[in-house]
Amino acid sequence: MDELLKDVNAWTPLAIAWGSNLLAATIILIVGWWVSAAVGRAVGKAASRSPRIDPTIVPMVRSVAVWAIRIFTLIAVLARFGVQTASLIAVLGAAGLAIGLALQGTLQNISAGIMLLALRPLRAGEYIAIGSSQEGTVQEVGLFLTRLTQADGINISLPNSTVWNATIINYSRHVRRRLDVASVVRYGDDIDLAINTLKALVAKHPLVLQDPAPAVLVTEYRDNGVVVVARVWAEASKHWELTCSLRYEVRKALESAGMRAPVPVRGVEDEEVSSGAAKAPAQSGDLTS
The missing domain is CATH 2.30.30.60 (SH3 type barrels.)
Incomplete structure (x- = not known):
């Protein structure tokens, strides 16, 4: 019994020390994790409230802040158990170098992300x-x-x-974007009427910006007609909406002005007719002689 009491008395201070260290380490770990999460939320809220902060950099900054706090928390926890943090940091540095050499692709992604955030393309x-x-x-x-x-x-x-x-x-960096809508005016139709019709259309369209001024240009000759381009500017957010609208309204306006459909036109010549026409002068000459 005396020996048991002596063992208990000998182990009691050590158990108390380990228990207090375990309790302190648990508290440090919980508080550190809670602080890291709070900092992450604070960074997100600050970015949403301030118009000067680019939301693109928020996820990376939040991740760096959160994990920096958590790493320091883990080091503090290990220090409570008597681990030499200086040597631990040296070991982690060497391990980090080895891991970095093994994970070059991952590190390239990190460095590329930093460059994307720095240059902001x-x-x-x-x-x-x-x-x-x-x-x-x-x-x-x-x-x-x-x-x-x-x-x-x-x-x-x-x-x-x-x-x-x-x-x-x-496509969104500038507030305005140019839009070219091409249409084909069939040979034989009034090209001036087509140009004036398109000018009137783009001048009154609500999504077309008047500065820079819209223009209607003849750009190309094809087998099925003359290519006329309505060149206009629109807000970047309205570009696709204006594209669909003009593609519909341009064709409708030209048809209303009497323009025919721009179908390919081919001349077909019968071989027998052409050969007979070629022989006709000679035959008539024989008869007159």
């Missing part, structure tokens, strides 16, 4: 095309992925390195 809410493969509205540029939403509602996630290395076509 795209922003959240803008409609872009990545080369000739993908296009959609930018939702966010994260640490590893850029997320787009297509016009049909399909979500696309692209690695940041793919976006950075591709040609980025931004």
